[in-house]
Amino acid sequence: xxxxxxxxxxxxxxxxxxxxxxxxxxxxxxxxxxxxxxxxxxxxxxxxxxxxxxxxxxxxxxxxxxxxxxxxxxxxxxxxxxxxxxxxxxxxxxxxxxxxxxxxxxxxxxxx
Amino acid sequence: xxxxxxxxxxxxxxxxxxxxxxxxxxxxxxxxxxxxxxxxxxxxxxxxxxxxxxxxxxxxxxxxxxxxxxxxxxxxxxxxxxxxxxxxxxxxxxxxxxxxxxxxxxxxxxxxxxxx
Numbered sequence: 142x143x144x145x146x147x148x149x150x151x152x153x154x155x156x157x158x159x160x161x162x163x164x165x166x167x168x169x170x171x172x173x174x175x176x177x178x179x180x181x182x183x184x185x186x187x188x189x190x191x192x193x194x195x196x197x198x199x200x201x202x203x204x205x206x207x208x209x210x211x212x213x214x215x216x217x218x219x220x221x222x223x224x225x226x227x228x229x230x231x232x233x234x235x236x237x238x239x240x241x242x243x244x245x246x247x248x249x250x251x252x253x
Numbered sequence: 254x255x256x257x258x259x260x261x262x263x264x265x266x267x268x269x270x271x272x273x274x275x276x277x278x279x280x281x282x283x284x285x286x287x288x289x290x291x292x293x294x295x296x297x298x299x300x301x302x303x304x305x306x307x308x309x310x311x312x313x314x315x316x317x318x319x320x321x322x323x324x325x326x327x328x329x330x331x332x333x334x335x336x337x338x339x340x341x342x343x344x345x346x347x348x349x350x351x352x353x354x355x356x357x358x359x360x361x362x363x364x365x366x367x368x369x
Binding site: 175200246247249 | 341
């Protein structure tokens with residue numbers, strides 16, 4: 142069966158510090174991978190998606206970036222965090238475009 | 254701008270009643286529709302998907318789709334306190350910056366509270 146791992150579960154970071162969140166998927170090959178952010182009072186916002194190694198599409202301009210160094214690994218990064226980067230970050234995977242997405246347990250990021 | 258609209262609630266129903274959750278979407282080209290349940294502090298989990306007009310039943314859950322009206326709903330029969338959560342509607346669509354594939358666009362969710 143397929144599983145998705147995301148870590149850490151919680152993170153408190155000072156403004157201006159770097160960020161690295163990692164996500165890995167097991168039990169499937171060449172998944173579509175996604176990073177979403179859920180801020181208080183707002184819906185799930187798609188940040189990045191990837192259809193293959195090294196292929197990253199950004200949906201929202203921001204100071205975040207994503208990378209996919211391996212088929213089942215997806216990384217969300219920032220060089221300098223802003224207060225507005227606080228939120229619940231969710232990694233997800235799907236078999237194909239437009240198909241149901243399966244989420245990791247999420248990372249609650251607080252920038253102070 | 255592609256949008257998915259849901260009543261934020263909270264929707265409060267007594268235990269054993271039918272809960273009705275509604276969702277409208279703006280992209281007429283959308284072909285896939287999903288309902289997720291999200292408990293407080295947890296990640297969303299898929300509970301149903303529907304692709305064709307009409308009803309789809311799975312246990313106590315029924316999804317209803319009307320593409321002409323751009324409307325999708327979720328009915329929960331015999332509601333239980335454990336059903337208390339936020340329900341997210343997701344619709345396949347092409348997002349603001351184009352891109353080469355459809356992705357899931359989520360509504361903000363409806364908070365459901367089932368009272369014992």
